[in-house]
Amino acid sequence: MDQPTVPFVVFGYGSLIFKPPPHVISRVPGYLKGYVRRFAQRSPDHRGTEESPGRVVTLIHQEDWNEFSPSDPFPDTDIVWDPVYGGEVRGLLDIREAAGYTLEEVDVYGVGPAGEEVVVAHKAQVYVGRKDNPAFVADESLEDIATVIWRSIGPSGPNKDYLYHLGAAIRELAPESHDSHLSVLESLCREWDQERLLN
Template identity: 60%
Template sequence: MGEEPQSPYVVFGYGSLIFKPPPHTISQVPGYLKGFVRRFAQSSSDHRGTPENPGRVVTLVHIEDWDDFAGEDPFPEDDIVWGIAYTIDPTHEEEVRAYLDYREKDGYTVDMTDVYAIVNGKEQVVVPKVCMHTVYVGRKDNPSFVGAEPLDGLARHIWKSVGPSGKNKDYLYNLADAVRKLAPESYDSHLYALEERLRGLDAEAEREGFSANAS
């Protein structure tokens, strides 16, 4: 008997992987997850902040875990977590796994789940979890998980944070733009509410700078 074909390595991107895909991708499928919320609930001391001043990046949280932290969170649990499922070239699987494990090392845990999409007006699984489909999740017991924070304070923290990968606010803006482009159905009220507040902080800083220059 011949060997059974190896299941493809598929990774689901829901944060920076949407606008900065993993290397050696041979196909990609937009889709969404069930049973998770996407929140800026993970500190970032290695990409969008520093150990002294960690930024904030998104993580996926199981809904049953989020219930423990949702006191400051005014958003509905039924917001859909849209992202992209990337199939990796099998000849580079080990290399990409190592790359992603390092890239997502700051408190993330590997999990498995199905990816859904709307096909011909109906919901269906487009990537089943039997396909070695991997998603990086920030569990509540990891040291970088910060949980829910008041929105205005979170927005200001993101707006002023900077790390080796650049400004924290640029991460948020890139993610918001990417989510809008995924599908007409894609929406994330938490992400868009933060984006609106950051745009307001940009405008406020511009006005203050204009006033200072004018004087």
């Protein structure tokens, strides 16, 4: 006899948006409170190598990120909207998010029919980067981060493709959101792409 399944709900803020795991049954735009999304996670396994790690996004608690805010021109000015994914994929995600992420439970917020703030998912799972994890990187300028992203390539492809796919997916799924950190990095990398084409 099959056991009843319980939906596994996870908040996706990076590659889970444009490359969801299998068995997704729904997605809902939503946002978190008290976190920032930053390209502050080394990627030695997907978007870079051990010798030259790329950068991927991580969520970090706002109070932890405040230590690094002097080097961040956008410390907490944006509301970051992303989709929630459901499915029985915890095991796959634990492998995929193994490099320095900690699993937490959070409420995900959205906007109700009358424009009011509502909780769209209670106790969703989210993989958060902690400042003490070995892959965490902080205190890099936006230009330094963009340079690493633009140059890095790993088994999952060019690091800048990750950035471009993430930007495109967010614009499609939650056009009302704005992530200044992401936008500046994307603009810098696209500018360098254009310069390379012209040279």
